Amino acid sequence: MYSDKVMDHFEHPRNVGVIEDADGVGTVGNPVCGDVMKMYLKIDDNEVITDVKFKTFGCASAIATSSMATEMIKGKTVDEALELTNKAVAEALDGLPPVKMHCSVLAEEAVKAAIEDYRDKKLKEN
Amino acid sequence: MIKYFDNAATTALDKDILDKMMEYFTDRYFNPSSIYTPSISVHKDVEESRKRVADAINAKAEEIYFTSGGSESDNLAIKGFAYANRKKGKHIITSCIEHPAIINSCKSLEKEGFEVTYLSVDENGFIKLDELENSIREDTILISVMTANNEIGTIEPIKEIGRIAHEHGIKFHTDAVQAIGSVKIDVEDMNIDMLSMSGHKFYGPKGVGVLYIKKGTNVTRMNDGGHQERDKRSGTENVPGIIGIGYAIEKAYKDFDKNVKRITELRDYYISEIEKRIPDIILNGDRTKRLPGNANFSFKYIEGESIMLLLDQKGICVSTGSACSSKTLEPSYVLLSIGLPHEIAHGSIRVSIGKHNTKEEVDYLIDSVVEVVEKLRAMSPLYEEEK
Structure with missing residues (x-):
C-alpha cells in the first residue's frame, strides 16, 4: 500500500521534536479528522531555515509527509520553502495512495503556517 | 515468525480439517446432485456434514442451508426474509453496530420501500431492550441483532431479544459469525429463527457459510438456478467447504471449554498488563460479556493505522478502527456508536486472540504495544499539549 520511502520516513522519521526558541511555529489539521501537524522553524538573519522540527498526530503517511517536508525545507530560504508543494512532497516519497494525498497537503500547509507565524512575529518586532 | 492476533478477521484452517476435505477436491469430485453411485456417496457425506452443523447449535439437519459465507447468509436472511414476508409488513429492526452485510442489506431494502429501525447501543455496545420494545410496530416482521460484535466483542442478550421478538410474533435473526466457537449456541433455547455463520x-x-432457517420461517432465495439446498440456494455445492465447515464446528464445540478458558486467560492477561503499563487508554466493549479473544483499546493522542503498521514491522498482525485504514476516512461506526469521540476512535487497536496464540506471543505483543505507543506519543503534538 505504501512505498518503501513512505515506510522508511514513517518508521524512522527525520527531525522529530520541538524547537524551544523557534522563530516560527505552525499547527494545522484537526484531531477529529485524525491528523495534526505542528512544525517548528529556526530562521537566521538571511532568512535561511537553519533548523526544523515537527510533531505529528496521524497515520503513517501523515508522519512520513511531515518528515519529508522538513528535509526538503531545511537549509532553504523562507521564500524557497514557501514554494514547496504537496505534490513535490508526495513525489519525493515515491507517491502516496490517492486517499492519503490530503496528508501531503497538510505538510505543505504546516510549512506555510510556520512561515506565516515567523513573518507575523517579525512584523510585530518592527 | 508472524505473531497473528487478528483471529476475528480470519483463522488458520486446521490441518486435520483440510485432510478431511482433500478427497472431495480430487478422488471424490462428484456432483452431489447426480444419482449415480459415487455421487450418492458424496451426497450422503454432505448430509452428514449438515447434521454436524445442526447438532452443534441444536437445530435439525433440514434447517441448515450451506452458503458461500457470512455475508451471503446475512443477505439471504435479511432480503430473502423481507421479500418472502412483505405482505405481512415492511418494518425491520436491527442495530447500528451490525456487520456491513446486515446494514447494507437493510439499506438496499429501504430503497425498495421497507422501513428499518437501527437501534442505538450503550457505551459498552449493548442494545437496550426497552428501546427494542418501543421500536416494535404492527408491521414489524423481523428483528436482526448480532450475537457478538466483531470489533468490540460485546455479546448481546440474544435469548432476551428472541423472547421479545416472539412475544410480538416477530421472527428473529442473529449474525453469529463472530460467536461460533466462542459462545454456546442453542437455537431452541435462545429463540433464534435464523442464524448466520x-x-x-x-x-x-x-x-463456505451456513444460514440456519427454522422450520416455518419463509425465506425467498436470492439467486436463481437449480434446486440445490432445498431451493433456497442455487448452485453446485462447495463440497470440500461443506465437509470442512461440518468438521470445524463439531471440533469447535468439542474443544469449547478448553479453548475458551485458555483464550480468555490470555486476553485478560493482555488487558491487565496494558492497563498497568500504558496510561490514557480506554477499553472498548464490556469487561466480562465479551468474546473470549477480543481486546479493543483506544490509545489517546495517537492514531491506529500508525500503531498497526509499527506492530506489523515487528511481525504482529492486529486491526484498527482508525479512519486511515478505511476508504471513507471515517473512523469505525461501531466505535462512534458507543460514544467515542472521533479523535479517540482514531486511536483504536483490536487484538483478537485465537487458540494457537501462546503466552510468549502475548508477552511479545504487550511489550511491542507499550514500545510503539510510547514512540508515537513522543511524536504527537496532542500528547505534548496534554502533558
Missing part, C-alpha cells in the same frame, strides 16, 4: 472464523475453510 462463516467457516473460516472457527478454523474451518473460507468460502
Whole structure:
C-alpha cells in the first residue's frame, strides 16, 4: 500500500521534536479528522531555515509527509520553502495512495503556517 | 515468525480439517446432485456434514442451508426474509453496530420501500431492550441483532431479544459469525429463527457459510438456478467447504471449554498488563460479556493505522478502527456508536486472540504495544499539549 520511502520516513522519521526558541511555529489539521501537524522553524538573519522540527498526530503517511517536508525545507530560504508543494512532497516519497494525498497537503500547509507565524512575529518586532 | 492476533478477521484452517476435505477436491469430485453411485456417496457425506452443523447449535439437519459465507447468509436472511414476508409488513429492526452485510442489506431494502429501525447501543455496545420494545410496530416482521460484535466483542442478550421478538410474533435473526466457537449456541433455547455463520472464523475453510432457517420461517432465495439446498440456494455445492465447515464446528464445540478458558486467560492477561503499563487508554466493549479473544483499546493522542503498521514491522498482525485504514476516512461506526469521540476512535487497536496464540506471543505483543505507543506519543503534538 505504501512505498518503501513512505515506510522508511514513517518508521524512522527525520527531525522529530520541538524547537524551544523557534522563530516560527505552525499547527494545522484537526484531531477529529485524525491528523495534526505542528512544525517548528529556526530562521537566521538571511532568512535561511537553519533548523526544523515537527510533531505529528496521524497515520503513517501523515508522519512520513511531515518528515519529508522538513528535509526538503531545511537549509532553504523562507521564500524557497514557501514554494514547496504537496505534490513535490508526495513525489519525493515515491507517491502516496490517492486517499492519503490530503496528508501531503497538510505538510505543505504546516510549512506555510510556520512561515506565516515567523513573518507575523517579525512584523510585530518592527 | 508472524505473531497473528487478528483471529476475528480470519483463522488458520486446521490441518486435520483440510485432510478431511482433500478427497472431495480430487478422488471424490462428484456432483452431489447426480444419482449415480459415487455421487450418492458424496451426497450422503454432505448430509452428514449438515447434521454436524445442526447438532452443534441444536437445530435439525433440514434447517441448515450451506452458503458461500457470512455475508451471503446475512443477505439471504435479511432480503430473502423481507421479500418472502412483505405482505405481512415492511418494518425491520436491527442495530447500528451490525456487520456491513446486515446494514447494507437493510439499506438496499429501504430503497425498495421497507422501513428499518437501527437501534442505538450503550457505551459498552449493548442494545437496550426497552428501546427494542418501543421500536416494535404492527408491521414489524423481523428483528436482526448480532450475537457478538466483531470489533468490540460485546455479546448481546440474544435469548432476551428472541423472547421479545416472539412475544410480538416477530421472527428473529442473529449474525453469529463472530460467536461460533466462542459462545454456546442453542437455537431452541435462545429463540433464534435464523442464524448466520462463516467457516473460516472457527478454523474451518473460507468460502463456505451456513444460514440456519427454522422450520416455518419463509425465506425467498436470492439467486436463481437449480434446486440445490432445498431451493433456497442455487448452485453446485462447495463440497470440500461443506465437509470442512461440518468438521470445524463439531471440533469447535468439542474443544469449547478448553479453548475458551485458555483464550480468555490470555486476553485478560493482555488487558491487565496494558492497563498497568500504558496510561490514557480506554477499553472498548464490556469487561466480562465479551468474546473470549477480543481486546479493543483506544490509545489517546495517537492514531491506529500508525500503531498497526509499527506492530506489523515487528511481525504482529492486529486491526484498527482508525479512519486511515478505511476508504471513507471515517473512523469505525461501531466505535462512534458507543460514544467515542472521533479523535479517540482514531486511536483504536483490536487484538483478537485465537487458540494457537501462546503466552510468549502475548508477552511479545504487550511489550511491542507499550514500545510503539510510547514512540508515537513522543511524536504527537496532542500528547505534548496534554502533558
